[in-house]
Amino acid sequence: MDSDRVRVLKEGRDKEGPVVYWMSRDQRARENWALSFAQDLAIKRRSPLAVVFSVAEEFLGAAIRQYGFMLRGLQEVETALEEKGIPFILIRGDPGEAVCRFAEEEAVSDLVTDFSPLATKRVWTEKVVERLDASIFEVDAHNIVPCWRASPKQEYAARTFRPKLKRLLSQFCGEIPEIRVHPHPGKIGEGAEWDRLLQDLNLDRSVPEVEWITPGERAAMVALDGFLREKLPLYDRDRNDPTLDGQSNLSPYLHFGQISAARVALEVYRADADPRSRAAFLEELVVRRELSDNFCLYNSRYDSFEAFPDWAKKTLNDHRADPREYLYHREDLERAATHDDLWNAAQKEMVLRGKMHGYMRMYWAKKILEWTESPEEALRTAIYLNDRYELDGRDPNGYTGIAWSIGGVHDRAWGEREVFGKVRYMSYRGARSKFDVDSYVERVASLG
Known part of the structure; x- marks a missing residue:
């Protein structure tokens, strides 16, 4: 593996003990650079290797829809790792605390984790680095x-x-x-009780799991x-x-x-x-x-107005007082109760399927800017809805896409208009010129 894929977060004191891969963002047993690095390290040290995953009781508004998808995928990871003689341990609680407790109880010598740019994972990682005396490595496996x-x-x-x-x-x-059968086995932790875990987690169950994707x-x-x-x-x-x-x-x-x-x-x-x-x-x-x-x-403020480029902040500030033809509360938007049948269909698609078409995500977010009292409210509302319903919410792609739509991130200034200022505008008429809007609305209506 190219060493540039690995960062040393902490050089701990040299000691005997198992090597542990703290799996977080990259939930797979195959073709996983972080897992491969951890196994290479364990083989060099002639140490046991284990994979630990810490299930947070709450993560950025995720519901049973997202947790169910994640945990059912992790069951498959456990099975694949068992075939390689690598224990998979599921623990619960704030990952920054839970991983530290696990590593201390098992006298871990080296901890490897995968990279995420999101603030929540970085806070967890900082806790672990501060507390543990093990060597800690971060691998970008994503x-x-x-x-x-x-x-x-x-x-x-x-x-x-x-x-x-x-x-x-x-x-x-x-x-x-690829991961090999690990040559230095060891008894570390205990297996997961999957069905009990899904039942016991205090999750929002009003956003159900979906059946169209396995x-x-x-x-x-x-x-x-x-x-x-x-x-x-x-x-x-x-x-x-x-x-x-x-x-x-x-x-x-x-x-x-x-x-x-x-x-x-x-x-x-x-x-x-x-x-x-x-x-x-x-x-x-x-x-x-x-x-x-x-x-x-x-x-670090990727989910706030302050993350927008200066030109976008200026133009949005200049147009704060512009009259809005329509204003909707978050509850109206969540219920898809607007005057716009195309927007309503996009929202319903997301609520019912857990995945909105990529083109519609842009239109959807821009209309939220047009129909709310401020860019800040628009941003909060779009992030809330995206993270609550999308299977792939709580993701850099989501935060960046919303910031592009509402705040011009990675875009340029366009012609000036009310509310949007110089932020790129998308219209219902423009959508009609690109695809059959009525057909899309009818298809979503058939979902239920």
């Missing part, structure tokens, strides 16, 4: 190019980030080593195979039409780390498809997705 290597600063736009990323892709886009690594690979065969050839044509089933539907798997983005990129690159379709998908998967991690890593 991005193809490690976030801190792609750029040392917040990038202004995709056009400034893209060339930096492309210069490094060949260095980091190799095959990922969680886990195997299902993710099946979905990738289907996308390569059936959708990628026409992706450039179909991806922005919500009436067509042209999107990959891989975002929930990528969000929970149930599939490696590097694997997806390699298979798309090798696929026999229109080069324009390959390029369009890889731009989204690699450039835009990793740009989102860049934004959240280097801008």
Whole structure:
């Protein structure tokens, strides 16, 4: 593994003990750089290896929909690791505290964790670094190019980030080593009681699990195979039409780390498809997705008005007092009770399926800006709804996409208009010119 994929967060005192991979963002047993690094470390030390996952009692508004998808995927991880002689231990509580207690009880010598740019995981990690005397490593197993290597600063736009990323892709886009049967077994922790855990967690159960998508690594690979065969050839044509089933539907798997983005990129690159379709998908998967991690890593206020570029803050401030033709409370928006049948359909699609079409997410967020009293309220409302209902909410892609829609992040100034100022505008009429709005509304209505 390229050493640039690993950061040493703490050099602990040298001692005997097991090596533990604290799995968090990258929830898979296959093609996981963090797990591979942890096993290499354990083999060099001739130590047992274990994987621990700490289930937080609450995570950024996630409901049973998201927790169920995550935990059912983790059951598959446990089975795959058992075949390699690697214990998988599920613990509960604030991960910063729970991981420390576990590591101290098991006298862990080295702790490896995966990288996330989000503030919540960074706070957990800081607690662990401060308290433990073990050596602690962080591995970016989520991005193809490690976030801190792609750029040392917040990038202004995709056009400034893209060339930096492309210069490094060949260095980091190799095959990922597979996990071996671990040669140094050890008894660490206890197995999980999955059914009891799902019942015991104090979760919001008013947002139910969905049935159209199956969680886990195997299902993710099946979905990738289907996308390569059936959708990628026409992706450039179909991806922005919500009436067509042209999107990959891989975002929930990528969000929970149930599939490696590097694997997806390699298979798309090798696929026999229109080069324009390959390029369009890889731009989204690699450039835009990793740009989102860049934004959240280097801008600690990524979910606030203060994260917007100066030109956007100025223009939005200039138009704060503009009259709104329509004003809706959060409850109205959550119930899809607006005058706009297209927006209502997008909201209902998200509530019912846990996934809104990508093109509609932009329209949906921009209308929230148009129909609420301030950019701050619009931002809070969009994040709340996205994180409550989307399977792939609570993600850098979500925060960055909303910041693009409402606050011009990674965009440029456009023609000035009321409410939006110079932030890019999207209209109902514009949507009608791009796709069959009535057909989309009817399709969503048929969902229930």
